[in-house]
Amino acid sequence: MSREKQYNRRQVSGVALAALSSFLLLFTSDEQMAFSSLAPTPDMPPDTTLHIATTSQHTSAFTLGMSDVDTNLIYPQSSEQASQIKHLLAQSSSFTNIHIMGWGADDPWPDPAQPEPTNWSTLDKKLQIALDTGTTPVITLCEAPWWMKGRLNADGSTTRLTKNDDFADITYDARVLDNHMSDWLHLVQRIAERYMAPPYNVRYFQVWNELKGYYNPITNNWDGGKSQGDPTGDNARHGYTYMYNQVYTTLKQVAQGQGIDPPQVKVGGPYVVMDSWASTNAPDRSNVKDQYGALDRRSLNVVATWLAEKLGGDFLTIDGGNVNKDQTNLTDPFTATEKFADVVQWIRSLDPHTYPGATTLPIWWAEWYAIPFATENNPDYNNALKTYTLLQFINSGVSVALAWGYDDLWYANPATPGPWYGSANAIKEHFPAGTPLYKTSSTSQDVVALASKSSVLLINKSLLPHVVDVEGKHVPLRSFQVVVVNR
Template identity: 35%
Template sequence: MVATVLTGIGSFLPLVAGPDQPVQMMLGVTHGQHSLGSWLPEEDRAAGEQILSSAPMLQNQHIMGFGALNPEPAPGEYDWSSLDSRMDLIERTGGTPVLTLCCAPDWMKGGKAGSTDWNRLTDAPLPAHYADFAELAARVAERYPQVHYFQVWNELKGFWDTAGNTWDAEGFTEFYNQVYDAVKKVRPDAEIGGPYAVLTLFAMGNTGSAIAGPCGRVDERVLSFYRYWNTHKHGADFVAVDGSTRTWDQGLITSPGAASAFYTDATRWVRKLTGLPVWWAEFYPDAADNTDEARAAATLDAVARAAEGGASAMLLWQPQAEAGLPYGALWTDPADGPICPTSLTKAWSWLVPRLRAGVVQIVRDVPQALLRFVDAGQTLTVNLSASAQLLHLDGVTESLPPFAVTLG
């Protein structure tokens, strides 16, 4: 029933909300290597599952890597055990499943059949094996009929044209088309998206970029890639994008509040180019401080910015916090003690059903400082700044501490 409720939302372009209008968008997570694995104590797994169950959100899993073993170690020999386990987790916690059709077994990329070299996980299949990967993708789609949404590949891994110093748009699009055709043949009902490329920002160069602002300029090579893919694809039901507010060459070059406008600008550009619903398969907003509270505020600001641009979905990369990944998460790193909710958890769980239903209005009382998500009965208020802010509302003045996230 959950999947049925959510299916329609990703299948059409939500209206770009004007002032005082509600926004509509799906939220979710992508599971990583360490999402509630069997090695955790039972109480930790239960705590994580309770957080996932708090609101029926999108839950994305790759078919190989990121918590899933090689599904086809040798031609025609399948091992679905780990992928089945992840799909069971998603079903158990009421999630709407999404599958990312990545990565590829070793024998498809020049390796030895029957073995898996995880150091080569991100290699692309050889062109001679595009059809083999497409067949694997079709088998996945048949095995998991409960999955409605499929993303093709991840961040163009292995599709860099070294000689041309750019992305291999022609090669990837040929690969994408074979996968798209194979999945649609066995699952005409499936919603398939791509190309899941990173909209990399630069501080220098790219003066002609179609997406530019205080945060930097998007690499024109990736925009050219999107144009090629959009023209030559056999079809798509949504378009997947990925991006950080940090530039490749100089890091964050403006305030986090100003940089987050990237998610609005990029969403609008991709919508205009493709005419398709836009999914942020990954998003990485830099926070103003290296604290859990600041990361939660930055994440919520990015969600608001994307929704304001008309995005259809946003997936948080892995729900579990990790020391080397300074972005928002839904539960703490088990290495630091028993799993607990983070500063983002309650707000995320509150937003999931309300954004999905299109009943939330976004209000920016103080640009880059005070943000509110408002529905008929409650308000989620976020202080985006490192200083206390005064909120004047209905004759009442409230002081919000730095990076405060309140619900009332």
């Protein structure tokens, strides 16, 4: 079966919403904020009817999590602020993801003269956030100390990192050197031994981040396979799946050595960005396409290669957003988020004999970005768009989505919940994993819904207010409002 399958499963043009995005471009941020509060008048009759199926359609597998990507919680402005933020996280998130280095965490092994990694302070503090919030900890095994890494250049040479490069831009273009793989695996082993044990009890690990350093400028492609490269010298040529397989084996061995049943430790890859293109002339376009554009064939190949060549995997983790790689938008931001569901559908379409796990592995979005193209300063629009994206995850069968950072959950000190917090909290409280869901249809394309036996979440995707008839209840929605009503 071909890795690339064309989808044209929607016939809706999206013209109305595209026009809305253009309309919003006419206004300044202050005017956008004013328009975001447009609400129905008290005498406005229902203009939209929501229909809910009488039997459940499918069961949600979805859980929302957050990635801790800075030092705001380990070095807070005040203990009061930290306490309030942790309370908000506990109410809205179920996973806390931490990278072992970078994004607020120090290098755990900065000195190659030292036989062991010992610099655990910031990583301990970040893992403590998960304990304090009662969320499930996830460790992302990325980045790596400078002395282990190098960048592959277009002329075939490799540039080794220096001590000053530990957190410089070049580190994100570098992979572990082929001849330092044993050092990397030793660091992975020590991290696993420390954090699988109490009190942290980590059981989820993502391997690397966005294939950083695995881009091959010689081939204009990702080195995603299981080649070991050239370990006879300081080369950066091994494939991602080669590294992943050794990390996978190391993590399972540590689990067994600590008396943990290895299947309880979940390891995921390949954490590749699922890029897309608007231009029909883009040479890396695939045939997986819809109104927003076409997915990048190289990203699809990484997923397929990992599925085919991995030694084992417990979940499949990917990354992406609703903005095309060439920064051109063919449709409105809401329609563009339907890319997330298309990626999942493509993965599920792969032949499981050739690509083991394609139809069964839980799918995680390690990072996801729903960008409001024209209204960045409108929190209600931002919330509606993000919540609509969660519906794409839920309806396509995604298991976990990790939001990048916490900032949209609240306003500045003192931490005050924002609109996105309300939606994240509603999903966790009213639609947790295991909830049977009922198919909905709306007489207005502006209003979409998610329904369980006891609750209905409504999203107004429009600048205009609406009044929705939900099983006889009249529910007013101001522009871009998200609400939950009881059935």
